[in-house]
Amino acid sequence: MSKELIRLKNVSVAFEDAVILDNLNIYFNDKEFLTLLGPSGCGKTTTLRIIGGFLTPTSGDVLFDGVRINDVPPHKRQVNTVFQKYALFPHLNVFENVAFGLRIPKTDENGKKVKIPEKEITERVMEMLEVVNLKGFEKRSITSLSGGQQQRVAIARALVNRPKVLLLDEPLGALDMRLRKDMQNELKRIQQAMEITFIYVTHDQEEALAMSDTVVVMDGGKIQQIGTPEDIYNEPKNAFVADFIGESNILDGIMHEDYVVEFFNRKFKCLDKGFAPMEPVDVVIRPEDIDIVAPEKGQLRGTVTSVTFKGVHYDTIVDFKGYKWLIQTTDYHAEGSVIGIILNPDDIHIMKKSEYSGMFGDYSSYSEEYDEIGDASVELDEEESEDEE
Amino acid sequence: MKNKLSGLAVPYVIWMAIFVVAPIIMMVVYAFSTSNGNFTFGNFADMGLYASVFGRSFKLAIIATIICLLIGYPVSYMMAKEGPRFQKVAMVIIMLPMWMNFLLRTYSWMSILENNGLLNQFFASIGLFDLINNIGMRMAANPELYVPIDHFNMIGTQGAVVLGMVYNYLPFMILPIYSVIVKLDNSLLEAARDLGANNMRVFRKVILPLSLPGVLSGVTMVFVPSVSTFAISRLLGGGTQMMLGDLIEQQFLGGAYDPYLGAAISLVMMVIVVVCMAVMNHFGEGEEQAVML
Ligand SMILES: Nc1ncnc2c1ncn2[C@@H]1O[C@H](COP(=O)(O)OP(=O)(O)OP(=O)(O)O)[C@@H](O)[C@H]1O
Ligand SMILES: [Mg+2]
Numbered sequence: 001m002s003k004e005l006i007r008l009k010n011v012s013v014a015f016e017d018a019v020i021l022d023n024l025n026i027y028f029n030d031k032e033f034l035t036l037l038g039p040s041g042c043g044k045t046t047t048l049r050i051i052g053g054f055l056t057p058t059s060g061d062v063l064f065d066g067v068r069i070n071d072v073p074p075h076k077r078q079v080n081t082v083f084q085k086y087a088l089f090p091h092l093n094v095f096e097n098v099a100f101g102l103r104i105p106k107t108d109e110n111g112k113k114v115k116i117p118e119k120e121i122t123e124r125v126m127e128m129l130e131v132v133n134l135k136g137f138e139k140r141s142i143t144s145l146s147g148g149q150q151q152r153v154a155i156a157r158a159l160v161n162r163p164k165v166l167l168l169d170e171p172l173g174a175l176d177m178r179l180r181k182d183m184q185n186e187l188k189r190i191q192q193a194m195e196i197t198f199i200y201v202t203h204d205q206e207e208a209l210a211m212s213d214t215v216v217v218m219d220g221g222k223i224q225q226i227g228t229p230e231d232i233y234n235e236p237k238n239a240f241v242a243d244f245i246g247e248s249n250i251l252d253g254i255m256h257e258d259y260v261v262e263f264f265n266r267k268f269k270c271l272d273k274g275f276a277p278m279e280p281v282d283v284v285i286r287p288e289d290i291d292i293v294a295p296e297k298g299q300l301r302g303t304v305t306s307v308t309f310k311g312v313h314y315d316t317i318v319d320f321k322g323y324k325w326l327i328q329t330t331d332y333h334a335e336g337s338v339i340g341i342i343l344n345p346d347d348i349h350i351m352k353k354s355e356y357s358g359m360f361g362d363y364s365s366y367s368e369e370y371d372e373i374g375d376a377s378v379e380l381d382e383e384e385s386e387d388e389e
Numbered sequence: 390m391k392n393k394l395s396g397l398a399v400p401y402v403i404w405m406a407i408f409v410v411a412p413i414i415m416m417v418v419y420a421f422s423t424s425n426g427n428f429t430f431g432n433f434a435d436m437g438l439y440a441s442v443f444g445r446s447f448k449l450a451i452i453a454t455i456i457c458l459l460i461g462y463p464v465s466y467m468m469a470k471e472g473p474r475f476q477k478v479a480m481v482i483i484m485l486p487m488w489m490n491f492l493l494r495t496y497s498w499m500s501i502l503e504n505n506g507l508l509n510q511f512f513a514s515i516g517l518f519d520l521i522n523n524i525g526m527r528m529a530a531n532p533e534l535y536v537p538i539d540h541f542n543m544i545g546t547q548g549a550v551v552l553g554m555v556y557n558y559l560p561f562m563i564l565p566i567y568s569v570i571v572k573l574d575n576s577l578l579e580a581a582r583d584l585g586a587n588n589m590r591v592f593r594k595v596i597l598p599l600s601l602p603g604v605l606s607g608v609t610m611v612f613v614p615s616v617s618t619f620a621i622s623r624l625l626g627g628g629t630q631m632m633l634g635d636l637i638e639q640q641f642l643g644g645a646y647d648p649y650l651g652a653a654i655s656l657v658m659m660v661i662v663v664v665c666m667a668v669m670n671h672f673g674e675g676e677e678q679a680v681m682l
Contacts, residue, residue, distance in 0.1 A: 101584035
């Protein structure tokens with residue numbers, strides 16, 4: 001682990017003045033499972049195309065093992081791709097699709113062309129078809145397969161070549177929940193067993209968190225945050241990341257001093273430091289971190305405005321004087337009931353203000369009775385603004 | 390499953406019956422009739438006399454089709470790979486001759502290829518014949534016997550007929566191939582490259598097999614009119630290169646008036662062409678389905 005394999009250095013891409021990728025800097029470690037995560041159109045496929053060699057960056061460098069490979073054509077890169085739209089060969093059957101890469105003669109160290117013997121090709125293809133659960137499909141034509149089956153052929157076709165790096169562009173998009181979960185485990189297992197670097201693209205944050213060693217969150221052609229799944233979830237860098245990864249209540253706050261933040265006209269203890277005195281900040285509170293208590297015991301008191309059963313928990317929207325929060329709890333609190341909440345210091349996470357401030361983390365639209373926000377921040381109940389320390 | 394004909398299809402069906410089915414039936418009836426209207430196989434027996442015409446027709450049509458393919462495929466490929474501006478210009482250049490009357494086009498080739506036509510005049514003006522005669526005289530064992538030339542024999546040769554076919558039917562090869570290649574999904578080519586295929590291999594393993602349906606319809610569209618042409622062989626073949634089309638025309642309109650034999654020849658030609666096409670389409674079937682998708 002942790003030997004650097006690929007690096008994108010100040011990579012930018014523009015199509016006719018529209019900037020698609022804006023000064024990207026990422027490195028990919030050997031044998032790592034790295035996920036590019038972001039909403040549709042944020043530049044994930046474009047990033048993969050640069051690594052695959054299908055697109056030359058407008059500026060910046062692509063390094064492989066420290067060597068600049070901007071001008072190396074795709075067929076000479078030790079990289080294989082599972083394309084977003086599969087791109088299977090319609091004139092070949094399943095077996096021949098998977099065998100396509102194996103049938104291409106490779107040049108060995110002495111510059112001699114070597115062909116893989118037919119017997120080995122058959123073995124490797126069949127082995128791979130078994131891995132992706134398509135045994136018995138080898139003679140089928142591509143057109144006769146379902147979307148999910150086609151997707152698995154595409155995975156097999158890329159993996160069978162045992163590349164150093166595998167690029168996967170939303171490879172599980174067409175699968176149902178069950179198969180998706182199975183294939184997630186299967187891909188993770190293959191990645192570890194074959195010791196291949198996976199660069200995985202998805203816009204499904206759950207998938208990203210579950211599978212990756214490293215997650216790169218992108219939006220608008222820029223990297224918003226790079227980190228382990230835990231880092232990304234627990235320490236989001238800005239409101240975009242906080243909102244995109246899981247659910248978040250995001251509030252305006254003011255950092256009074258290290259470890260003390262004010263919001264709702266009341267000071268709370270937190271674990272963050274290093275901000276300027278009285279710096280305005282974004283405060284993130286995850287819905288599952290909030291403890292519901294009896295109204296009189298709570299630091300804040302609010303009214304439940306809607307409850308949705310989600311299987312494991314209830315999505316409960318609580319109105320705190322006009323601010324609506326999402327709270328996830330396993331206990332049922334009926335609509336209209338008054339509850340109190342307690343926020344522990346490690347439930348509160350502070351982020352610097354960013355261009356995304358004020359755009360996310362408000363659950364007002366969750367409820368039918370939309371309240372005017374604004375007056376609530378001024379008027380506060382006596383006991384709520386009382387400091388507990 | 391039986392589909393009921395919708396009302397809109399009725400005029401089309403009547404049209405087909407009158408202009409397609411009826412002539413074929415008449416042709417079949419004639420082919421098996423004597424001039425008194427009796428049934429006979431004799432017309433087919435008489436055809437043996439014209440085996441050489443059959444042979445020549447198919448030979449020249451096949452050569453013309455192959456040349457069209459050799460020229461047409463690269464041109465279509467280049468057109469499809471270039472930008473839309475180039476495609477438009479190339480399309481106009483290819484279509485331009487087709488806006489001129491077919492006979493006119495062929496006549497103009499006549500005046501180019503004639504013994505004292507434009508091409509020979511051009512060769513003479515650059516001194517090509519003098520050069521050849523000089524060399525020939527020197528090389529000849531007996532210079533007295535050397536006959537100097539003052540033109541190339543172009544008109545009236547099989548080459549001229551093939552040239553006429555290629556010139557007239559090349560667009561029918563280019564257009565279907567072009568339209569298949571231009572619609573090829575670029576991501577397939579990227580996938581092949583991604584798997585390690587160089588440009589040559591991408592072409593052989595992906596582009597070529599996927600463009601086969603276009604090639605098949607191009608071949609059909611060039612071969613069928615070539616094998617049955619009569620004007621081209623008459624005008625550029627100078628009467629010495631008689632082809633099936635000429636033979637049939639003679640039976641109906643010319644001195645050798647015998648519409649029963651003419652019908653029999655037409656029928657045989659049609660059957661051969663249909664069989665050829667069926668065999669070819671059979672080979673191309675897999676790819677055809679693939680491209681439908
Ligand atoms: N060839 C191109 N010309 C112009 N714009 C392009 C081109 N290719 C991509 N774009 C634009 O670049 C942006 C990023 O595209 P990209 O395909 O990388 O998005 P993505 O993150 O993969 O999205 P998705 O999740 O929907 O696949 C989009 O706004 C897209 O319209
Ligand atoms: Mg994409």
